[in-house]
Structures are given as C-alpha cells and as structure tokens.
Amino acid sequence: MGELLSEVTSDVQTLLRQEVHLAKAEMRQEATKAGKAAGMYGGAGFAGAMVALFLSLAAVFGLANVIHPAWAALVVTGIWAAVAAVLYALGRSRMRTVSPKPQHTVETLKEDVQWARHPTK
Numbered sequence: 853m854g855e856l857l858s859e860v861t862s863d864v865q866t867l868l869r870q871e872v873h874l875a876k877a878e879m880r881q882e883a884t885k886a887g888k889a890a891g892m893y894g895g896a897g898f899a900g901a902m903v904a905l906f907l908s909l910a911a912v913f914g915l916a917n918v919i920h921p922a923w924a925a926l927v928v929t930g931i932w933a934a935v936a937a938v939l940y941a942l943g944r945s946r947m948r949t950v951s952p953k954p955q956h957t958v959e960t961l962k963e964d965v966q967w968a969r970h971p972t973k
Contacts, residue, residue: 867964871960874956878954878955878956878957882950882951886947889946889947889950891943892939893939893947895939895943896939896940899932899935903936906925906929906932907929909929910925910929913925
C-alpha cells in the first residue's frame with residue numbers, strides 16, 4: 853500500500869510539473885504575439901508622428917509660397933497616413949489573436965481532474 857501511495861504521489865508531482873511547463877510555454881508564445889502587435893502599434897505611432905510633421909511642412913509651404921513644394925509635401929503626408937493606417941490595422945488584428953489564458957493547460961487540467969475523480973474510465 854505504501855509503495856502504491858508513493859508511486860501515485862510521484863506521478864501526480866510529475867504531472868503537475870508537466871502542466872507548469874506547458875503553461876510557461878503557452879505564456880511565452882502569447883507574450884511573443886503581444887510583443888509583435890505592440891511593435892506594430894509603435895510603427896503606427898511613428899507613422900502618425902510623420903503625418904503630423906509633413907502636414908505641418910505642407911501648411912508652411914502652402915502658406916508661404918502656394919507653389920509646387922507644398923503639393924509634394926501633401927503627397928508625402930498622404931503616403932505616411934496610408935502607412936499609419938495599415939500598421940494600425942495589422943497591429944489591431946494581431947492583438948485580437950492574443951489570449952492571456954493558457955488554453956491547452958486549462959484543458960489538460962480539466963482532463964486531469966476528471967481522471968482523478970474517475971481513474972478507471
């Protein structure tokens with residue numbers, strides 16, 4: 853009886869260690885996805901700053917001379933606005949795929965609890 857109890861205890865400890873390793877791996881994976889999405893948000897922020905810069909330059913050129921350099925600045929501003937919109941949309945879509953809960957670990961823990969309640973099934 854003592855050996856059996858010792859073996860069961862050892863198995864439960866091994867199982868718990870494996871669950872912790874699985875949870876860590878899942879959290880690392882989700883953190884990586886969140887980091888990439890955050891990088892895209894950063895890119896959108898930079899592009900937004902460039903929009904403000906070039907809009908300011910366009911306003912200065914437009915008010916100062918009302919000649920072709922102002923139109924060129926507006927075209928560059930439009931390009932930066934498009935870049936900002938694309939980066940923001942990509943970051944937003946990636947952020948929606950991030951799950952803070954380790955799904956696989958939760959599922960296996962539920963299975964473990966079920967097995968512990970009914971080990972013969």
